[in-house]
Structures are given as C-alpha cells and as structure tokens.
Amino acid sequence: MQLEQIKKYLRIEYDDEDSVILQAYNTAVSFAKEKTGVKYAENDSLYDTLICLLTAHFFDNREAISEKTRSEIPYTITSLIKAIEVRGNIETDSETSSE
Numbered sequence: 001m002q003l004e005q006i007k008k009y010l011r012i013e014y015d016d017e018d019s020v021i022l023q024a025y026n027t028a029v030s031f032a033k034e035k036t037g038v039k040y041a042e043n044d045s046l047y048d049t050l051i052c053l054l055t056a057h058f059f060d061n062r063e064a065i066s067e068k069t070r071s072e073i074p075y076t077i078t079s080l081i082k083a084i085e086v087r088g089n090i091e092t093d094s095e096t097s098s099e
Contacts, residue, residue, distance in 0.1 A: 009052045028054035036084040044090050050080040
C-alpha cells in the first residue's frame with residue numbers, strides 16, 4: 001500500500017504529516033499481524049481495509065493527551081481482525097497452480 005493511497009483514504013491532501021501517517025501505517029501493519037497471526041499480503045482487500053481503518057484510528061488518536069475523547073478499537077476493526085485470523089493467509093495464484 002502506498003502513502004498516496006493511505007492519504008486518499010484519510011482524506012488528507014497536504015504533505016505536512018506524511019511521517020506521522022507512515023508511522024501510523026507501520027504501527028497498523030505490525031498490530032494487524034500480531035493480532036491476526038497473518039502477514040500482510042498485496043491484493044488482499046480485506047487486509048487492506050483493516051490496515052486503512054487501523055491507520056486512521058491510530059492517526060486520529062495519536063496525541064498522548066487530546067481534547068477528543070479517547071476511543072477503543074472500533075467494532076469494525078475487531079471484526080475484521082477476527083475474520084482474517086479465522087481465514088488465515090489468502091492463496092496466491094502460484095500456490096493454487098502448483099497443486
């Protein structure tokens with residue numbers, strides 16, 4: 001997933017917070033792998049959605065002390081984590097054709 005895709009999802013057009021967005025993205029990828037036990041794979045739309053949602057959550061809740069109310073991980077995210085955990089890794093074309 002590219003920075004521009006993430007920024008589009010977050011609806012951010014400026015470049016001032018690119019490093020913060022990348023940090024939130026990297027945290028999201030690590031968090032998702034830890035929670036699901038599944039490594040991120042390109043072209044996995046379910047995992048891409050999870051990463052976008054987590055990145056947005058971590059980006060929006062990045063302040064140690066914030067005027068916004070802190071929020072727990074949203075139900076949508078926990079549902080996707082569970083679905084990916086149960087499903088496991090997706091099959092790639094090379095894995096399917098070798099059987």
